Structures are given as structure tokens and as C-alpha cells.
Amino acid sequence: xxxxxxxxxxxxxxxxxxLSLCTNAFxxxxxxxxxxxxxxxxxxxxxxxxxxxFAGSSSFAHWTFLQESFPGKNVLNCGFGGSQTSDLIYYAxxxxxxxxxxxxxxxxxxxxxSYGKSSEEILEDTRExxxxxxxxxxNAKIVFIAPKPSQxxxxxxxxxxxxxxxxxxxxxxxxxxxVKMVDVWNIMLDKSGVPNKSLFMDDNLHMTKPGYALWxxxxxxxxx
Numbered sequence: 038x039x040x041x042x043x044x045x046x047x048x049x050x051x052x053x054x055x056l057s058l059c060t061n062a063f064x065x066x067x068x069x070x071x072x073x074x075x076x077x078x079x080x081x082x083x084x085x086x087x088x089x090x091f092a093g094s095s096s097f098a099h100w101t102f103l104q105e106s107f108p109g110k111n112v113l114n115c116g117f118g119g120s121q122t123s124d125l126i127y128y129a130x131x132x133x134x135x136x137x138x139x140x141x142x143x144x145x146x147x148x149x150x151s152y153g154k155s156s157e158e159i160l161e162d163t164r165e166x167x168x169x170x171x172x173x174x175x176n177a178k179i180v181f182i183a184p185k186p187s188q189x190x191x192x193x194x195x196x197x198x199x200x201x202x203x204x205x206x207x208x209x210x211x212x213x214x215x216v217k218m219v220d221v222w223n224i225m226l227d228k229s230g231v232p233n234k235s236l237f238m239d240d241n242l243h244m245t246k247p248g249y250a251l252w253x254x255x256x257x258x259x260x261x
Contacts, residue, residue, distance in 0.1 A: 067127035073098075073117040074131050085137040087111050087261040092132040093144030094120045096185065099243050106253040110260050113138070121149045122162035126169060134173045139261035141170060141177055146184040146202055150195055156202040160209060167216060179216045180259045181206060182252070186225050188232045188241035219255050 088111045091097045097116025104112055115132040117124070122145040125132060133141055143166070149159045163181075170179055183203040190199065203222065210216040225248065227233040232241070236248035244252075 067124045070117050070120060070124060070128065074128050077115055077131060078113070080135040080137075083113055083136050084111060085139075088113060088136060088138040089140040089142060089260055090115055090133055090136055090138040091142045091144075092116065092125060093142075093182075094118060094148050095243060096144050096147065096182075097142075100249055102246070102249075106249060107257070107260060116144070119148060121145060121152065121154070122159055122166060123149075126162060126166050129166065129169045130173075133170060137174065138177055140180060140259060141174070142180045142182065142256065142259070144182045144184075146206070147190075150184065150198050150202060151190060151193065156198070156205050159202055160205050163206065163209065167213065171213075171215060177215070178259065178261075179213075180256070181210060181216070181218045182256070183207070183218055183220050183222065185221050185244075186232045187237060188234070190242070191232065192241075217259060219259070221252060221255060224251050224255070 089107075090113045091100065091103060092115045094116065095118030097114060098118040100106070100114060100116065103114045104110075113136060115136075117128075117132070125143070125145055145166075146159050146163075149162070150156075167179060170177065183206055184199050186196070186199065190196070200222075203220065207218055207220070210218045225233055225236055234241075236245055236251065237243065238245055
């Protein structure tokens with residue numbers, strides 16, 4: 038009997054370890070972003086009139102000249118680098134809802150794919166995020182920027198994973214009148230069909246000003 042109990046305890050402990058490793062592997066602990074979130078402006082510091090919030094991972098966080106890209110517009114950058122869709126779900130209030138924006142731009146999925154999540158898993162999180170935002174901000178427009186192509190991800194053999202998810206995301210947003218998707222894939226490729234080096238920094242992942250200029254041109258029509 039004692040042996041059976043010992044085996045049961047051992048298996049339980051191993052299960053906890055496996056779950057912990059799985060959590061770390063997929064980057065699911067949102068508390069790792071607490072310091073980043075605390076740097077965001079409070080709701081009282083933000084004018085919500087015709088506000089566009091940009092929430093998502095480093096492709097937004099590195100857009101430090103966001104206002105310059107949209108002159109005369111009321112924009113707020115709530116990007117936090119390394120985040121996944123599940124992290125934005127966790128911090129939806131802090132990064133989006135409390136500001137009562139008219140339009141919400143979202144960039145997630147890039148890190149999700151890199152960490153090994155399947156397209157269906159990411160899509161499920163995306164549905165939850167849409168539900169949370171719309172439930173709290175029923176009049177807000179939601180605009181997803183589909184994950185971009187980058188040499189860093191291609192070197193990991195993830196090109197097809199990106200194309201698969203982007204295709205599913207495109208189909209998903211058609212189900213909602215208040216959700217749109219902006220596809221930046223083709224405009225970020227060169228004539229040979231690979232990521233345009235001039236649009237990326239030396240890390241082959243994050244973008245240069247010319248890259249953001251392309252994004253701004255595509256997003257302008259969705260600005261409030």
C-alpha cells in the first residue's frame with residue numbers, strides 16, 4: 038500500500054513539473070510582464086476621444102514614434118515585447134479596455150507561433166480576446182495585423198505555419214462586422230519572395246522605420 042502511495046505521489050509531482058515546463062515552454066506566465074504593464078498610462082491620463090489603441094507584442098512596443106506615423110490622430114501605444122495572445126487576454130483591461138478606445142489595433146500571433154502553438158490554439162485565444170474586447174467595448178472596431186514575415190522566423194522553418202494561421206485568421210474575422218484584418222505579408226517581401234532586408238533591423242525580426250511606414254500606410258484607413 039505504501040508503495041502504491043509513493044508511486045501516486047511521484048506521478049503527481051512529475052505531472053506538476055511537466056505542467057510547469059509546458060507553461061514555461063509556451064511562455065504562459067503573464068506576470069512576467071507586470072513591470073511593462075505598470076509603465077502604461079492611467080486611464081485619467083488619456084483622452085479617449087477618437088482614440089486608437091495599439092496593443093500587442095514587440096512590433097508595436099518598438100513603434101516608439103507611433104504619433105509621428107499618424108499625425109493629427111489620437112493614438113496610444115500599449116505594446117509589450119514578447120507577449121502572446123494569451124498575455125493580451127490577461128491584460129486586456131490594462132492595455133485596452135480602461136482607455137475606452139474607438140479603434141483597437143492588435144498585433145499578436147507572432148510569438149505564439151514561434152513558441153510552438155498550433156494555429157487552432159492561437160485562433161481559440163483570438164476568439165476569446167475578441168469576445169472580451171467587444172463585451173466591454175461594444176462600439177469599438179477591432180483591427181488585427183496578421184503576423185508579418187521575417188527572416189528570423191523563416192530560418193526556424195516557420196513560414197508555412199505563419200501562412201496557415203494568417204489564412205485561418207482571415208476567415209475568422211469575416212464572422213464579425215466589427216473586426217478587420219490587415220495583411221502585411223506580401224508588402225514586406227522583396228522581388229525574390231523573401232523578407233525585404235531593408236524593412237528589418239539586424240536581428241532580422243524587428244522592423245526599421247521604412248517597415249513601419251508601410252504598416253502606417255495600410256492602417257491609416259482604419260484610424261478613427
